[in-house]
Amino acid sequence: MNNIPSKSYGILQQKKTKSVINEIAEQVVNVGYSILDAGYTAAELQSLSEEFDQIHRRYVKTYGESNLRNANEFHTIRSPLTQGKPFLDLALNEKLLSLIKKLIPGKFILNQQNGITNPPQEAYNQDAWHRDLPYQHFVSTKPLAVNALFCLDDFTYENGATFVLPASHKSEAFPSERYILNNAIQVEARAGSFIVLDCMMFHAGGYNKTKSARRAVNHLFNIPYFKQQINIPKNMESADLSDEAKDVLGFNYMEPASVSEYLSKRAGKAL
Ligand SMILES: O=C(O)CCC(=O)C(=O)O
DSSP states (O other): OOOOOOOOOOOOOOOOOSSHHHHHHHHHHHEEEEEEEOOOHEEEEEHHHHHHHHHHHHHHHOOHHHHHTTTTTTTEEEEEGGGGGHHHHHHHHHHHHHHHHSSSSOEEEEEEEEEEOOOOSSSOOOOOOOOOOTTTTOOOOOOOOOEEEEESSSSTTTTTEEEEOOOGSSSSOOOOOOHHHOOOEEOOOOOOEEEEEESSEEOOOOOOSSOEEEEEEEEEEEEETTSSSOOSSSGGGTOOOOOHHHHHEEEEEEEOOSHHHHHHHHOOOOO
């Protein structure tokens, strides 16, 4: 590409961004995806990577390989944050939460966290185009949910880095086959970054042509009106959590079991 022009004319309004986080948010809003460096050191990344493999081995032992394969779940770890503190810390990553706050107005909760392995030279359950609010065909002026795909390994063209259809969060329907061929792009990213997507943007994992797995941890954050994929508060001790962590993990948004419980939660609230 040649130099991008820096001059302009006939412009009455221009967005101003004062920080990297704002620039990333601007890109997610406009084209549906961007990349955020999570800020981990090489040693922290290495320990997260080892913890991922350990949890995966334990998970397969607990739930059984044939059961997981039968459910098309063998390459996924559901809710690793309920199984290891490093994944809880990942979901509450400060830089990530400050970005999510800019993208989702008001309150939001973590809907789900999933460890994902794109195995070498094999199909897996994320290699088909989808939205992360699947089966939904609407557009909203503000994101109702945002996903953050943490790259445990470098995402490269060869190992099947995620494909996206830029700006597809702004159209209700899945585009035509020809449009997909002309507009799909692959997002390369370094290990230690989050690929952040408007959840309504169509995306798919690519085919991993290499001999090593491409591992990731996906997070979906949404407005508190959508129920969690797996109830996080019921699977976690809250004693050591900060108020903000409890809020993000959904402790304050569990549905009351009865009218009395609803009324007691409302006690002292003006609105
Ligand atoms: O593995 C990937 O690159 C895509 C993951 C994905 O599509 C998802 O978690 O929703």
